[in-house]
Amino acid sequence: MSLKKGQELELEISELAFGGKGLARKDGFVVFVDQTIPLDIVIARIIKKKKNYADAIIVTIVKESPFRIKPPCIYSGCCGGCKWQFLKYDEQLVFKRQHVIDSLEHIGIIKDVPVHSTLPSKVTYAYRNKMEFSCSDRRWLMPDEFGMENLDLDFAIGLHVPGTFHKVLDIKKCLLQPGLGNNILDDIREFIKNSNIPVYGLRSHKGFWRFLMLRHSAAYDQWMVNIVTAEESNKIVKPLSDLLTAKYPEIVSVINNINKRKAGIAVGEYEILLAGSPFIRDKVGRFEFKISANSFFQTNTLGAEILYKKVMEYAGLSGKEQVVDLYCGAGTISIFLADSARELVGIEISESAVRDAEINCQNNGVTNCRFILGDIKDCLEQVKKPDVMIIDPPRTGMHEKVVKQVLDMSPARIVYVSCNPATMARDLGMIKDDYSVLEVQPVDMFPHTYHIESVARLERK
Ligand SMILES: C[S@@+](CC[C@H](N)C(=O)[O-])C[C@H]1O[C@@H](n2cnc3c(N)ncnc32)[C@H](O)[C@@H]1O
Numbered sequence: 001m002s003l004k005k006g007q008e009l010e011l012e013i014s015e016l017a018f019g020g021k022g023l024a025r026k027d028g029f030v031v032f033v034d035q036t037i038p039l040d041i042v043i044a045r046i047i048k049k050k051k052n053y054a055d056a057i058i059v060t061i062v063k064e065s066p067f068r069i070k071p072p073c074i075y076s077g078c079c080g081g082c083k084w085q086f087l088k089y090d091e092q093l094v095f096k097r098q099h100v101i102d103s104l105e106h107i108g109i110i111k112d113v114p115v116h117s118t119l120p121s122k123v124t125y126a127y128r129n130k131m132e133f134s135c136s137d138r139r140w141l142m143p144d145e146f147g148m149e150n151l152d153l154d155f156a157i158g159l160h161v162p163g164t165f166h167k168v169l170d171i172k173k174c175l176l177q178p179g180l181g182n183n184i185l186d187d188i189r190e191f192i193k194n195s196n197i198p199v200y201g202l203r204s205h206k207g208f209w210r211f212l213m214l215r216h217s218a219a220y221d222q223w224m225v226n227i228v229t230a231e232e233s234n235k236i237v238k239p240l241s242d243l244l245t246a247k248y249p250e251i252v253s254v255i256n257n258i259n260k261r262k263a264g265i266a267v268g269e270y271e272i273l274l275a276g277s278p279f280i281r282d283k284v285g286r287f288e289f290k291i292s293a294n295s296f297f298q299t300n301t302l303g304a305e306i307l308y309k310k311v312m313e314y315a316g317l318s319g320k321e322q323v324v325d326l327y328c329g330a331g332t333i334s335i336f337l338a339d340s341a342r343e344l345v346g347i348e349i350s351e352s353a354v355r356d357a358e359i360n361c362q363n364n365g366v367t368n369c370r371f372i373l374g375d376i377k378d379c380l381e382q383v384k385k386p387d388v389m390i391i392d393p394p395r396t397g398m399h400e401k402v403v404k405q406v407l408d409m410s411p412a413r414i415v416y417v418s419c420n421p422a423t424m425a426r427d428l429g430m431i432k433d434d435y436s437v438l439e440v441q442p443v444d445m446f447p448h449t450y451h452i453e454s455v456a457r458l459e460r461k
Contacts, residue, residue: 003029005049008059013040016095018103018422020083020450021055031056034162035077037087039065067091072125073175078142080162081176082448093118093444096452100442103421108429114439119310122302124447128176129216129282130299132266133157133185135192135199135209136168155199157189157212165264166202176448180250181214184225187247188212191240200230202264208236210259211266213293218301219283224253226293227274228266232258241274252276255293267294279356284308287335289360295353296329303445307417307453308336310441311390314415314457317341321387324411326376326402331357331369333390333417338366345383346371377401380409388413397423403430410434414458419445424454436461 003009003026013022013036022036024044030053033044041063044056071077071085084092097118104110121127139156158171170189173182192199192209200207211228225244227237241254254275257268271278271293279290282297284304291297298304311333315323317340325334328346330353338344338361346369348354354373361369372379377399389411391398397420398406406414414435418424428437435458445453 003031003046003049003054005046007046008043009046010062011042011044011056013038013042013065016099016450018099018450029054033058035083035086037065037067037091039067074173075142075159075169075171078161079159079169079171080164081159081171081174082446083162084450085175085448087448089120089124089447092447093120093442096444096450097442099450100421100424100440100452100454103425104428104437104440106425107422108425108432110425110428110432110437113437116439116441118442118444118452119306121300121444121447122306125175126178127300127303127447129218129301130297131174131177131181131214133171133212133214134160134168134202134264135207135211136166137199137201137204137207138166138168139170140167142169152193155193157185157192157199157209168202177214178216178221180223180248181216184214184223184244184248184251185212187244188225188227188240191243195236195240197236205262208233211257213257213266215280215291215293215297217280217282219288220281221250222252222280223248223250224255224280224293225251226255226257226266226271228257228259228268230258230260232256232272234272238274245275253278253280253293257293284332285336287332287360287364289330289332289335290356290363291330292352292356295350295356297332298445300445303443303453304332307443307445307455308333310443310455311415311417312337312340314413314439314441314455315340315388315390316413317388322384323388323390324380324383324386324409325390325392326380327392327394328357328371328390329353329392331360331371333392334369334371335360335364335366337390338364338369341388342368344369345386347376347379347383348373349375377405380405385409386411388415390415390417391427392417393423393427395420395423397427400430403427407431407434410460412460416456416458417453418456419451419453421452421454424456428456428458431458434461435459
């Protein structure tokens with residue numbers, strides 16, 4: 001195809017590709033156009049040309065897709081926090097389901113499996129109970145900020161431009177978190193700006209302030225503030241903690257994680273409790289969970305209840321089964337299933353999550369769960385063969401060795417939970433000779449993003 005970088009051409013978008021980009025074909029050649037959706041007709045400029053495809057950006061929209069709406073967020077289109085606010089919510093659900101089907105068919109070579117309609121999120125804004133904002137010594141400007149005077153160009157606290165690690169927008173208001181989170185974010189921004197202590201440079205790896213993580217308890221309307229810094233300095237962070245707890249009675253926990261490593265993650269090598277409790281409490285269904293700063297907890301609390309009910313249904317428990325819960329986090333699924341099984345064993349690599357899981361069992365009066373701390377590939381052999389296995393891996397999916405161990409253990413039923421259709425399809429593809437994939441239920445935990453959670457029901461052949 002004779003397309004060239006810089007060339008402009010009119011395209012009609014026909015599909016949505018993974019990553020949320022619109023896809024058009026020009027004489028059969030695939031062009032991905034960011035920030036477009038099916039039935040948009042656009043003039044697009046080619047920014048990258050490869051052998052089999054090209055990447056393009058919108059120059060102008062000639063005709064808007066009927067699926068478009070006006071996004072409520074001023075950062076929409078520039079921010080990587082969520083990319084689909086301009087797409088009608090009902091259509092998001094349709095495209096997400098299609099993405100699950102396509103992944104199963106193309107990656108797992110699994111066809112003719114019923115993939116049900118996506119279960120929607122009960123709330124579509126302010127649904128996230130955890131937000132992670134990055135600090136940067138370089139602010140990435142919104143298009144309408146170019147040329148403005150009096151802007152601090154060497155400071156930002158916010159979210160990244162999609163697909164970048166160093167481009168951070170200074171976000172004043174994120175609609176994915178409950179409103180008070182934005183007030184807390186603003187106070188922290190002002191404190192950091194006035195502290196005369198440098199923010200961390202994402203390229204230079206020098207500076208002090210690194211991340212801000214806010215956790216919200218939907219059940220109790222309480223907040224945890226986790227300030228991630230490159231070094232330990234009580235003298236610098238304690239006044240911030242004092243300011244926040246004095247101003248916001250809703251803040252019940254202030255933590256300082258210290259991350260001296262270059263890796264841009266909000267989990268520190270150790271943490272210091274600055275105020276209140278080291279946990280935040282939240283509820284999923286009738287169960288209450290204590291969650292530490294660094295423990296995994298589903299980010300959409302109301303969505304988690306829908307997800308876990310589906311896991312429960314697919315597990316088909318009668319009260320007699322031995323269940324293994326792989327990648328169990330803070331024990332949430334195990335506790336949800338505890339009444340319906342004889343015994344549950346969870347395996348999890350995060351020490352704080354296992355500690356939380358044990359406390360969560362005690363607090364919920366659950367006595368038939370136990371947890372093993374460690375990497376699943378090294379621990380799975382310690383547990384006896386289960387009747388039912390729950391597998392809820394991180395985005396990267398299962399380690400190949402774990403796939404083999406699961407097949408050797410050969411449980412009668414598997415419920416596979418995943419936030420990444422591609423790795424789910426890959427993993428199910430590896431076990432499909434031994435297990436039938438009976439049905440898959442997409443559950444939307446992440447409105448306005450292209451991400452989708454799925455639950456698959458598998459039965460030994
Ligand atoms: C998607 S979360 C699922 C947590 C839990 N099932 C829930 O619903 O809250 C994945 C979990 O796997 C854990 N994990 C990641 N790699 C692991 C490994 N190799 N061995 C054990 N646990 C692991 C993470 O710490 C995280 O808690």
